[in-house]
Amino acid sequence: MDILLQQIINGLVLGSMYALIALGYTMVYGIINLINFAHGEVMMVGALTSWTIIGLMQESMPGTPGYIILIIALIIACVVAATLNFAIEKIAYRPLRNSPKLAPMLTAMGMSLMLQTLAMIIWKPNYKSYPTLLSNTPIEIGGAVISPTQVMILAFTAVSLSVLMWLVNFTKLGRAMRATSENPRVAALMGVKPDVVISATFIIGAVLAAIAGVMYASNYGTAQHAMGFLPGLKAFTAAVFGGIGNLGGAVVGAILLGLIESIGAGYIGQLTGGVLGSNYSDIFAFIVLIIVLTLRPSGLLGERVADRA
Amino acid sequence: MKQQQKIFVFLAAAVGLLVLPLVLQSFGNAWVRIADMSLLFVLLSLGLNIVVGYAGLLDLGYVAFFAIGAYTFGLLSSPHLTDTFPALAASFPDGLHTPLWVIVPLAAGIAGLFGAILGAPTLRLRGDYLAIVTLGFGEIIRVFLNNLDQPFNITNGPKGISQIDSLHFFGLNLGKKLVIGSYEVASVSLYYYLFLTLVVVSVVICHRLELSRVGRAWMAIREDEIAAKAMGINTRNLKLLAFAMGATFGGISGAMFASFQGFISPESFSLMESVMIVAMVVLGGVGYLPGVILGAILLSALPEVLRYVAGPLQEATGGRLDASILRQFLIALAMISVMLLRPRGLWPAPEHGKSL
Numbered sequence: 001m002d003i004l005l006q007q008i009i010n011g012l013v014l015g016s017m018y019a020l021i022a023l024g025y026t027m028v029y030g031i032i033n034l035i036n037f038a039h040g041e042v043m044m045v046g047a048l049t050s051w052t053i054i055g056l057m058q059e060s061m062p063g064t065p066g067y068i069i070l071i072i073a074l075i076i077a078c079v080v081a082a083t084l085n086f087a088i089e090k091i092a093y094r095p096l097r098n099s100p101k102l103a104p105m106l107t108a109m110g111m112s113l114m115l116q117t118l119a120m121i122i123w124k125p126n127y128k129s130y131p132t133l134l135s136n137t138p139i140e141i142g143g144a145v146i147s148p149t150q151v152m153i154l155a156f157t158a159v160s161l162s163v164l165m166w167l168v169n170f171t172k173l174g175r176a177m178r179a180t181s182e183n184p185r186v187a188a189l190m191g192v193k194p195d196v197v198i199s200a201t202f203i204i205g206a207v208l209a210a211i212a213g214v215m216y217a218s219n220y221g222t223a224q225h226a227m228g229f230l231p232g233l234k235a236f237t238a239a240v241f242g243g244i245g246n247l248g249g250a251v252v253g254a255i256l257l258g259l260i261e262s263i264g265a266g267y268i269g270q271l272t273g274g275v276l277g278s279n280y281s282d283i284f285a286f287i288v289l290i291i292v293l294t295l296r297p298s299g300l301l302g303e304r305v306a307d308r309a
Numbered sequence: 310m311k312q313q314q315k316i317f318v319f320l321a322a323a324v325g326l327l328v329l330p331l332v333l334q335s336f337g338n339a340w341v342r343i344a345d346m347s348l349l350f351v352l353l354s355l356g357l358n359i360v361v362g363y364a365g366l367l368d369l370g371y372v373a374f375f376a377i378g379a380y381t382f383g384l385l386s387s388p389h390l391t392d393t394f395p396a397l398a399a400s401f402p403d404g405l406h407t408p409l410w411v412i413v414p415l416a417a418g419i420a421g422l423f424g425a426i427l428g429a430p431t432l433r434l435r436g437d438y439l440a441i442v443t444l445g446f447g448e449i450i451r452v453f454l455n456n457l458d459q460p461f462n463i464t465n466g467p468k469g470i471s472q473i474d475s476l477h478f479f480g481l482n483l484g485k486k487l488v489i490g491s492y493e494v495a496s497v498s499l500y501y502y503l504f505l506t507l508v509v510v511s512v513v514i515c516h517r518l519e520l521s522r523v524g525r526a527w528m529a530i531r532e533d534e535i536a537a538k539a540m541g542i543n544t545r546n547l548k549l550l551a552f553a554m555g556a557t558f559g560g561i562s563g564a565m566f567a568s569f570q571g572f573i574s575p576e577s578f579s580l581m582e583s584v585m586i587v588a589m590v591v592l593g594g595v596g597y598l599p600g601v602i603l604g605a606i607l608l609s610a611l612p613e614v615l616r617y618v619a620g621p622l623q624e625a626t627g628g629r630l631d632a633s634i635l636r637q638f639l640i641a642l643a644m645i646s647v648m649l650l651r652p653r654g655l656w657p658a659p660e661h662g663k664s665l
Contacts, residue, residue, distance in 0.1 A: 105367075106588060233444070
């Protein structure tokens, strides 16, 4: 029983990190119909930036409490990631907005590769150990344990999601975003500036990705130039799973995916009598995706069938 | 006059391609290897072009078929299986050396079957959904290759399969150099001629396909699936056919790759390779054979050639920018800049106004 509870907690933590990344994917897709393959790399840049900042601060100001360092690093990481994503959209995606569909997709892949390469040059390709800034003592709940870092991840995710929901549903910018994703041309006729909305979307997505990056690195204790790739892929899977373009769907899909992955990894050994081990956990995401899309091609909460593609 | 010029250019190109390995050979076999790998990538790109270029189905897991072909070949003509299963060794006392005429059609068939298996559940999906599902399929295959060393050691996991037989047919062994009189033709050059033949055959096949009823149906599906269906095209069967046909090309290239390298491991079949093949097709000019070939050669050969001149740069940057990083950087830069400057590819199809 407590194993199950433990896996559920781990799954929620994993799922909430996926959710933060998935939102960036789904918002961008909802507005310009582009799979931003570089999104996982924005998360990686966020994580590595925070790693540098933490290193600098620990050196120059020893004795500063961990959570203050973490918050400052997080803010700087968000700013860097937002600037980066803003620039990526302006340089690489904007000129191609009306080109054949494959072109922006390929630039996005190229961007992803480019960011990984640059990160390798700037931060060197080795794995970096990410310092534990919060206390290490685990908190016990009904037989399972949760670390303060994981509590922080859940809290940060909840806060970020609430802010995002408020932003999208109750502000002028949010209304403009929803209008643009519904129909960019009509939105433009109503006085919405599509370019501003698209830039804002990329910035918001990058901030969420940077938060996810810092959380991911603190949870696993390492950071590296290729760290953004797999979480990015899975987050995109989660976004598709929930119905791409749908914010609620992305969150639901991500949490479900996190749960499936961690519970699946915990029990696959028993279920298959030891034939398949937890090293197969990476493929759960894709198997679930294939099954869901076969049965429901527009995702769990998606309304539109993927006819626009 | 025009016709004569055409024939002249054609003959010059043919002679150039035939002499190329013999010239490169004198500079060292590494250069011929680059040419060999480029030809393999041309073969792969031609296969993917059927799926992406003709039928308009974006496949981001194409390397899975390459892997399936390679592992089929690797398993059936290396000591790996007989070493791990003594029972099998008893029935093959001389070791497992499946002849070429069995193994290559088998690799093509299995890859084609997997293509259809992947195609079947994805028939209802379009565009980006399809892209992500095929990507997932590629990853699933790779994870299995990586982990199928337990409980039965089938793929030997991340260590890969080594000591794969080189190709031999009609008494000619491509793994050894061929001596004609006093002239020696290196093994890599022999492979070059084999791959060149395959590429030429594939180009002819693709060209004929493009002009055929099937090819026209694929393009109709690419432009507008609903309209194609309304015109009486059986979209389901044709999409499956496109997947299977593309996968067959992948399987054959994989078998060639396995015998050429003599060693395969899951590392060669990462998502990055899939992205590279898509990039080759799209960068050159999707759906247009000269464009696809150009893209494949540029993206596979150019970074390798640059790797040789990267030495001074590496010293200048204090080792930070080594050859593989530089190669990756150049590929990324090429992908971004070519798409920004020529969104339809370097050598796009002339007559079509529309593309994907």
